[in-house]
Amino acid sequence: MCTKPFARTLEFLWQEGHTAHANPEEAENEALQMIDVYTKFAYEQAAIPVITGRKSKLGTLAGADRTYTIEAMMGDQKASQAGTSHSLGQSFSWAFGTQFMDEIGERQHVWQTSWAISTCFVGGIIMTHGDDSGLMLHQNLHQ
Numbered sequence: 726m727c728t729k730p731f732a733r734t735l736e737f738l739w740q741e742g743h744t745a746h747a748n749p750e751e752a753e754n755e756a757l758q759m760i761d762v763y764t765k766f767a768y769e770q771a772a773i774p775v776i777t778g779r780k781s782k783l784g785t786l787a788g789a790d791r792t793y794t795i796e797a798m799m800g801d802q803k804a805s806q807a808g809t810s811h812s813l814g815q816s817f818s819w820a821f822g823t824q825f826m827d828e829i830g831e832r833q834h835v836w837q838t839s840w841a842i843s844t845c846f847v848g849g850i851i852m853t854h855g856d857d858s859g860l861m862l863h864q865n866l867h868q
Contacts, residue, residue, distance in 0.1 A: 739842070739843050740841060740842050740843075741841035742838075742839070743837065743838065743839050744838045745825070745835035746836045747825065747827065747833070749812075749814065749836045752813070752814075752837060753812050756810045756811060756838045757793065759838070759840040760793040760794070760795065760809075760840070763795050763807070763808035767807055771846070771849070771850050771853075772853070772854070773807065773849055773853045774798070775795040775796060775797045775807055776795070776796045776797075776798075777794070779791060779792070780792040780794055785811075786809070788816045788817060789811040789812065789813045789814065789816075789839075790812045790814035790816075791812040792811050792812075793809065793810045793812075794806055794808065795808045797853065799853065800852055801852075805848065805849045807842060807845070807846050807849050808840070808841065808846065809842075810838065810839075811838060811840065812838055813837040813838060814836060814837070815835070815837075817837055818834040818835045818837055819834055823835050823837070
């Protein structure tokens, strides 16, 4: 793999979250809420226009029910996956035995989510607001 600082590296630093829910609706709502948080952050704080969508089955995280993404178009006409949110279903809770006790005292497997942006997002800021002459940051990035 060819490495590029902030774009394609051997190690990633993540802002990442995981949640566990009692039912699939709560988990799905959380996954959608987090992709919305990332979309707003990209627009309002980083001044990066993104396309929000759902990955195809092939592009969905292995083991997840659904993967949502924000994709940023870079100056070189390549898309950068700027953030993801996954509705994991119960596959991981079955694999790892993550359970809770429901209202009637029975053990149930949780419905999970996972969501993250990485140092690639910093690369997206640089590629969006920079060129061969340097980097011009949007005023919101200074706050």
